[in-house]
Amino acid sequence: MVQDRAQQLENALREAGVRVTRQRAALLRIIAASEDHPDAAELHRRAEAAGAGVSLATVYRTLTTLQAQGVIEKLEFQDQPARWEAADQHHHDHMIDVETGEVMEFTNDRIERLQAEIAAEMGYDIVHHRLELYVRKSAKG
Structure with a gap:
């Protein structure tokens, strides 16, 4: 899976006319293996830890x-x-924890149905949407 995703990323760079150097190939493997939501600085840190020798500008x-x-x-x-x-x-x-910055993915069929219902009531079909909830750990639990 990681290898397939890294190859897809490499193909995308080649299609864009970008030369895939050893450093970029290492960065692509790091991106492909990421199961979280890293920012550029975190990807650069991971690349450095792996000895990729890639600059932040290249990232x-x-x-x-x-x-x-x-x-x-x-x-x-x-x-x-x-x-x-x-x-x-x-x-x-x-969901984004406003205190820690942690980003959590979730799906909820009720929310999806409600969004579609609201759009339909207003005469629309949803083409694309993105929902972000900014959260804080509840004092209750």
């Missing part, structure tokens, strides 16, 4: 190119650096 350029190619999505949460995730994932929404 940003690579992410921008991958986004333009439609294989990753940029997530911009309130008061946080942009984060990234694979574009080919199933639909999900996000």
Whole structure:
């Protein structure tokens, strides 16, 4: 799975006319293996820890190119650096812990149905949507 995703990312860079250097290939493997929502600085840190020798500027350029190619999505949460995730994932929404910055994915059929009902009542069909809930641990539990 990680290998397939890394290959997809590499193909996207090649299609964009970007040369896939050893450093970029290492970065692509790190992006492909990410199961969280890392920002560019975190991807750079992981690349450095893996000995990839990639600059932060290259991380940003690579992410921008991958986004333009439609294989990753940029997530911009309130008061946080942009984060990234694979574009080919199933639909999900996000909860962002305002104290820790942790981003959690969730799906909820009731919310999906309610959104569709509201749109239909107003004469619309939902084409795309993104739901972000900014949360804090409840004192109750």
